[in-house]
Amino acid sequence: xxxxxxxxxxxxxxxxxxxxxxxxxxxxxxxxxxxxxxxxxxxxxxxxxxxxxxxxxxxxxxxxxxxxxxxxxxxxxxxxxxxxxxxxxxxxxxxxxxxxxxxxxxxxxxxxxxxxxxxxxxxxxxxxxxxxxxxxxxxxxxxxxxxxxxxxxxxxxxxxxxxxxxxxxxxxxxxxxxxxxxxxxxxxxxxxxxxxxxxxxxxxxxxxxxxxxxxxxxxxxxxxxxxxxxxxxxxxxxxxxxxxxxxxxxxxxxxxxxxxxxxxxxxxxxxxxxxxxxxxxxxxxxxxxxxxxxxxxxxxxxxxxxxxxxxxxxxxxxxxxxxxxxxxxxxxxxxxxxxxxxxxxxxxxxxxxx
Amino acid sequence: xxxxxxxxxxxxxxxxxxxxxxxxxxxxxxxxxxxxxxxxxxxxxxxxxxxxxxxxxxxxxxxxxxxxxxxxxxxxxxxxxxxxxxxxxxxxxxxxxxxxxxxxxxxxxxxxxxxxxxxxxxxxxxxxxxxxxxxxxxxxxxxxxxxxxxxxxxxxxxxxxxxxxxxxxxxxxxxxxxxxxxxxxxxxxxxxxxxxxxxxxxxxxxxxxxxxxxxxxxxxxxxxxxxxxxxxxxxxxxxxxxxxxxxxxxxxxxxxxxxxxxxxxxxxxxxxxxxxxxxxxxxxxxxxxxxxxxxxxxxxxxxxxxxxxxxxxxxxxxxxxxxxxxxxxxxxxxxxxxxxxxxxxxxxxxxxxx
Numbered sequence: 001x002x003x004x005x006x007x008x009x010x011x012x013x014x015x016x017x018x019x020x021x022x023x024x025x026x027x028x029x030x031x032x033x034x035x036x037x038x039x040x041x042x043x044x045x046x047x048x049x050x051x052x053x054x055x056x057x058x059x060x061x062x063x064x065x066x067x068x069x070x071x072x073x074x075x076x077x078x079x080x081x082x083x084x085x086x087x088x089x090x091x092x093x094x095x096x097x098x099x100x101x102x103x104x105x106x107x108x109x110x111x112x113x114x115x116x117x118x119x120x121x122x123x124x125x126x127x128x129x130x131x132x133x134x135x136x137x138x139x140x141x142x143x144x145x146x147x148x149x150x151x152x153x154x155x156x157x158x159x160x161x162x163x164x165x166x167x168x169x170x171x172x173x174x175x176x177x178x179x180x181x182x183x184x185x186x187x188x189x190x191x192x193x194x195x196x197x198x199x200x201x202x203x204x205x206x207x208x209x210x211x212x213x214x215x216x217x218x219x220x221x222x223x224x225x226x227x228x229x230x231x232x233x234x235x236x237x238x239x240x241x242x243x244x245x246x247x248x249x250x251x252x253x254x255x256x257x258x259x260x261x262x263x264x265x266x267x268x269x270x271x272x273x274x275x276x277x278x279x280x281x282x283x284x285x286x287x288x289x290x291x292x293x294x295x296x297x298x299x300x301x302x303x304x305x306x307x308x309x310x311x312x313x314x315x316x317x318x319x320x321x322x323x324x325x326x327x328x329x330x331x332x333x334x335x336x337x338x339x340x341x342x343x344x345x346x347x348x349x350x351x352x353x354x
Numbered sequence: 355x356x357x358x359x360x361x362x363x364x365x366x367x368x369x370x371x372x373x374x375x376x377x378x379x380x381x382x383x384x385x386x387x388x389x390x391x392x393x394x395x396x397x398x399x400x401x402x403x404x405x406x407x408x409x410x411x412x413x414x415x416x417x418x419x420x421x422x423x424x425x426x427x428x429x430x431x432x433x434x435x436x437x438x439x440x441x442x443x444x445x446x447x448x449x450x451x452x453x454x455x456x457x458x459x460x461x462x463x464x465x466x467x468x469x470x471x472x473x474x475x476x477x478x479x480x481x482x483x484x485x486x487x488x489x490x491x492x493x494x495x496x497x498x499x500x501x502x503x504x505x506x507x508x509x510x511x512x513x514x515x516x517x518x519x520x521x522x523x524x525x526x527x528x529x530x531x532x533x534x535x536x537x538x539x540x541x542x543x544x545x546x547x548x549x550x551x552x553x554x555x556x557x558x559x560x561x562x563x564x565x566x567x568x569x570x571x572x573x574x575x576x577x578x579x580x581x582x583x584x585x586x587x588x589x590x591x592x593x594x595x596x597x598x599x600x601x602x603x604x605x606x607x608x609x610x611x612x613x614x615x616x617x618x619x620x621x622x623x624x625x626x627x628x629x630x631x632x633x634x635x636x637x638x639x640x641x642x643x644x645x646x647x648x649x650x651x652x653x654x655x656x657x658x659x660x661x662x663x664x665x666x667x668x669x670x671x672x673x674x675x676x677x678x679x680x681x682x683x684x685x686x687x688x689x690x691x692x693x694x695x696x697x698x699x700x701x702x703x704x705x706x707x708x
Contacts, residue, residue, distance in 0.1 A: 162683060164648055171652025171660070214646040214679075215627040216663070252607050253626060272607060273569040292568040294518055298525025306525070309570070325568075329516060 002136035009071045009139050013202065013243035013265045013286050015319040021311060021348035022070035023341055024141075027327035028063040029075045033334060035062050046091050050076050056126035057133055064138065066334065067341045070321075071138050071202070074127050074195075078145030078206050081187050082154045084115035095158070102157030104165075109176050114187040117194050124198035131199035142200030144191055146207035146248075147184035147225035154180060163212050170221060177221065185225040189232035196234045196242055204245040204267070205229060211250020218254055223261060230262040245288055249326060252277070259284040270295075270325030274313040286319035293324045296336045303336055307343040311351065322348075356490035363425045363493050367556065367597035367619045367640050369673035375665060375702035376424035377695055378495075381681030382417040383429045387688060389416050400445050404430050410480035411487055418492065420688065421695045424675075425492050425556070428481050428549075432499030432560050435541050436508045438469035449512070456511030458519075463530050468541040471548050478552035485553035496554030498545055500561035500602075501538035501579035508534060517566050524575060531575065539579045543586035550588045550596055558599040558621070559583060565604020572608055577615060584616040599642055603680060606631070613638040624649075624679030628667040640673035647678045650690045657690055661697040665705065676702075 004010070008022035030036055036059050043049035050056055056075045064072055079097050083089035088100030103109050131140055145153075153159070155166040155177075169177045192203050210222035226246055235242050246258055247267025258266050259281040268277055268289030277287055295306045307322075314320040322344045328337065358364070362376035384390055390413050397403035404410055410429045418426055433451050437443035442454030457463050485494055499507075507513070509520040509531075523531045546557050564576035580600055589596050600612055601621025612620050613635040622631055622643030631641055649660045661676075668674040676698045682691065 162648060164651060164683060164685065167646070167648035168651035171649050171656050211625065214624040214649075217646070218625070250604070250625065253630075270568040271565065271572070271604065276607075292521070292571070294516060294521035295525050295568075297518060297522035302525050329518065331518065 004136050006138045012321045015286050017318045021322050023322035023344040024069050024071035025328050029059045031330035032332040051122045053125035053129050057129045060130050073141040084119040098158040103154050127198040139201040141202040142195030143204040144188045146205050147181045148222035149209045150184045151180045152209045181225045185228040189229045193234045196237050202243050207248040210248040227261045255280050288321040288323050290325040293326050296332045300339045303339050304343040358490050360492045366675045369640050371672045375676050377676035377698040378423050378425035379682050383413045385684035386686040405476045407479035407483050411483045414484050427495040438473040452512040457508050481552040493555040495556040496549030497558040498542045500559050501535045502576035503563045504538045505534045506563045535579045539582040543583045547588045550591050556597050561602040564602040581615045642675040642677050644679040647680050650686045654693045657693050658697040
């Protein structure tokens with residue numbers, strides 16, 4: 001593999017000094033980019049795009065051609081693991097992800113098993129190809145949904161307003177949910193390790209729905225299993241540490257516990273005060289975030305002001321990766337993303353030099 | 355008005371000792387009760403039900419006939435104020451509330467004005483009637499949406515996943531949003547004061563969407579305007595204090611600031627650790643909450659255990675009103691609500707006696 005030209009992301013995630021604050025954007029390869037929509041149209045569907053390594057590589061690289069981003073993240077979905085378990089991932093037009101065969105009874109749960117990683121080869125091939133194409137320009141991030149977030153989709157069969165099915169199981173038959181989570185944790189760890197073997201240099205665990213849990217339940221049903229994943233991860237590749245980022249959307253109240261998860265960095269949503277978050281976790285982890293994705297619908301001046309506010313909120317010193325607090329909206333003007341990336345770089349460079 | 359027979363709610367909200375922990379349930383008059391569905395069918399629609407004082411009174415009283423609840427809350431909607439402003443509230447089947455004429459341009463915002471309270475007379479009549487029918491059995495709670503939550507619906511025209519329209523206004527044209535919020539704050543204060551004049555004994559402000567805001571924006575666009583409402587409220591009626599409850603769903607990180615809002619009590623969602631919440635707000639406010647509504651889908655034993663856990667989490671001493679952390683689900687078995695109310699009363703009575 002070629003030498004890394006820009007390792008600011010890796011350094012910031014390890015809380016090492018960097019000349020400026022690195023920035024990448026959740027869902028940076030996505031529908032707000034016309035070239036993405038064009039490639040997706042050619043692929044025929046989101047899943048065909050994700051499952052064709054050449055096309056997944058192409059859309060992964062697209063935002064890097066436009067913006068001076070400090071990381072690439074492999075184009076994929078958080079739900080590839082349950083799909084490989086045989087649940088049948090699909091996307092209904094205009095809706096979120098769904099499963100054809102959700103886990104609705106004890107028999108289905110008893111039959112659940114870790115997937116054959118060969119079924120996820122399209123992800124590993126996309127990662128290897130993208131690493132080659134990147135040529136060391138920036139690091140490549142691999143990822144998965146957290147065990148609990150996967151379980152939400154696996155039991156509900158799709159997104160949910162209230163997570164009634166998975167929580168009914170949690171409150172009425174917790175042992176069934178624990179069985180799913182146990183299998184998910186082992187599967188996610190194996191999957192992420194295979195991503196590292198294929199070339200991923202950073203790993204991120206998306207706990208999209210952990211924030212829907214009650215305080216105690218979060219610790220028991222979400223964080224405990226993310227911890228198991230992290231403990232089983234390969235943390236060294238190509239002579240460097242593989243930093244792990246844990247992101248629980250809506251988890252701002254639980255950062256102290258998350259900082260003890262073994263993760264190197266925590267994703268922070270926009271509702272959380274970054275200054276307070278930093279005080280609370282101290283020097284245990286780096287922080288990634290946390291601009292409101294909707295701030296990109298302001299004027300360019302407002303975007304610059306908001307970028308500066310987030311940078312100022314984290315304050316001086318190492319350990320900050322700039323990002324949105326959630327994925328970029330498909331309606332975002334690409335030139336506003338451009339303005340954000342430039343503002344983060346120029347203003348943090350000035351601050352670091354000061 | 356007849357003398358109050360059960361004032362545990364009023365006492366707990368003022369942090370005075372009570373023999374047991376009072377309990378009521380958000381949306382206790384609602385679709386999980388067959389008798390509610392029967393009355394609603396007769397009314398023809400949700401809005402016809404809410405706008406007919408005799409029927410609104412009837413459904414307000416229904417849950418009290420079944421369960422030993424310590425409060426009634428007037429059956430109404432959080433969006434009555436913008437409806438009276440002329441935005442045209444309606445409910446599409448199976449969807450949330452919507453407005454026929456959302457605020458989409460400067461002209462509509464310039465034309466916005468506080469409503470004639472006469473248009474909300476159906477609410478005041480329902481309150482007066484319900485007070486008479488209650489005969490002093492338990493106190494009656496009046497309520498409104500917060501200025502920011504109203505603005506969300508007024509600009510979006512309905513619910514939203516990302517609040518793109520109202521947040522675009524916030525980031526690109528904040529002065530327009532401030533104008534809406536200023537009018538909303540004055541209208542909500544006048545509306546709540548008229549509810550007290552009609553017989554409401556407790557007031558609750560539902561800030562359902564404040565939790566979607568970034569940390570700084572919450573203080574500026576939501577809390578600041580709820581504070582203005584609270585400062586303008588009539589706090590004395592029939593020789594007693596009118597306690598005010600402020601509830602921001604997803605606002606667990608901002609409790610310290612909310613405790614300085616002038617509210618007597620804060621609503622707490624289920625994601626928040628009640629023990630930590632109490633430590634953070636100290637003796638400034640009472641706390642109301644915070645069982646996960648989905649816990650009511652567990653077994654009766656699990657419901658009892660969870661009730662005990664919430665009671666234990668608040669701990670000994672005055673200032674706790676038991677509630678769910680959000681409205682009860684329409685799919686909840688009524689006998690599980692029964693089990694919850696009984697568990698809260700019996701276990702807190704034992705704890706208070708101990």
